[in-house]
Amino acid sequence: MAQQFENILVEHRGRVGLVTLNRPQALNALNKATMEEVVAAVTAMDADPAVGAVVITGSEKAFAAGADIKEMSSKGYVDMYAEDWFREWESLTRLRIPVVAAVSGFALGGGCELAMMCDIIIAGDNAKFGQPEINLGVIPGMGGSQRLTHAVGKAKAMDMVLTGRMMDAAEAERAGLVSRVVPAASVVEEAVKAAEVIASKSKPAAMLAKEAVNAAFELGLTQGVLFERRMFHSLFATEDQKEGMAAFSEKRQPEFKHR
Numbered sequence: 677m678a679q680q681f682e683n684i685l686v687e688h689r690g691r692v693g694l695v696t697l698n699r700p701q702a703l704n705a706l707n708k709a710t711m712e713e714v715v716a717a718v719t720a721m722d723a724d725p726a727v728g729a730v731v732i733t734g735s736e737k738a739f740a741a742g743a744d745i746k747e748m749s750s751k752g753y754v755d756m757y758a759e760d761w762f763r764e765w766e767s768l769t770r771l772r773i774p775v776v777a778a779v780s781g782f783a784l785g786g787g788c789e790l791a792m793m794c795d796i797i798i799a800g801d802n803a804k805f806g807q808p809e810i811n812l813g814v815i816p817g818m819g820g821s822q823r824l825t826h827a828v829g830k831a832k833a834m835d836m837v838l839t840g841r842m843m844d845a846a847e848a849e850r851a852g853l854v855s856r857v858v859p860a861a862s863v864v865e866e867a868v869k870a871a872e873v874i875a876s877k878s879k880p881a882a883m884l885a886k887e888a889v890n891a892a893f894e895l896g897l898t899q900g901v902l903f904e905r906r907m908f909h910s911l912f913a914t915e916d917q918k919e920g921m922a923a924f925s926e927k928r929q930p931e932f933k934h935r
């Protein structure tokens with residue numbers, strides 16, 4: 677049963693939390709109220725032992741067409757700086773459970789940046805990614821210049837950020853921005869299936885796997901490999917490691933307790 681908020685829908689499908697952006701009149705443009713609702717919903721899911729993974733999605737026409745241009749157009753520098761616009765979004769990058777973005781249609785500006793804050797992007801074949809802020813006389817402000825460059829490299833990131841052009845789903849997959857492309861009509865179903873697979877694993881292992889992969893963006897190779905090894909060692913303190921390895925030897929499926 678979906679719970680309806682002003683700008684989002686929240687539901688739980690087994691161990692998967694599903695957040696659907698729901699501002700169709702503005703192509704899911706990310707105003708402050710939407711942002712607050714998304715952050716509150718996913719933060720609650722992150723803290724819920726019964727949730728093993730989260731899916732964030734939009735509509736078939738738009739995942740999100742960016743930050744809400746109308747909301748910020750009259751702001752001045754002091755407003756933007758003093759209110760530290762977009763700082764709240766950073767909490768999404770501190771979520772410890774895996775997050776899958778199911779992207780159909782437009783994922784532009786803040787919409788593309790929101791998708792890139794997720795751990796996996798599953799794109800519908802109608803998806804269009806872009807950082808068109810240059811057309812508005814500004815630049816990305818929610819991490820786009822950094823995360824896009826990490827994802828697709830300097831050549832494509834410069835092309836997109838400087839020209840404002842959109843990348844379709846096939847190009848985004850070739851460039852390494854998205855993990856999979858599926859028919860647009862089944863993007864949520866496919867993302868939930870992927871999230872269900874993740875949520876069926878040992879939760880401590882999945883959380884540490886996410887932390888280890890993300891460490892590759894922050895640490896050098898030697899430190900990153902050491903970090904991974906220590907995390908690997910730490911999992912031998914879990915019941916799930918005993919269960920996973922016993923299940924292998926006994927030729928059965930593991931029953932993880934997420935402990």
Ligand SMILES: CC(C)=CC(=O)SCCNC(=O)CCNC(=O)[C@H](O)C(C)(C)COP(=O)(O)OP(=O)(O)OC[C@H]1O[C@@H](n2cnc3c(N)ncnc32)[C@H](O)[C@@H]1OP(=O)(O)O
Pocket residue numbers: 701702703705706741742743744745746747782784785786787789808809812815816817818
């Ligand atoms: C995070 C940072 C730092 C910055 C940003 O994200 S800035 C925003 C970047 N995004 C954009 O520049 C995209 C803006 N939108 C478009 O270019 C177009 O809407 C479109 C290409 C995505 C779709 O065009 P289409 O003709 O199909 O639809 P529209 O009639 O243009 O839009 C429908 C409805 O939605 C409103 N809309 C769309 N995007 C935004 C937005 N980012 N902020 C506020 N409102 C938006 C659009 O105005 C229209 O509503 P009205 O008919 O009431 O004007």
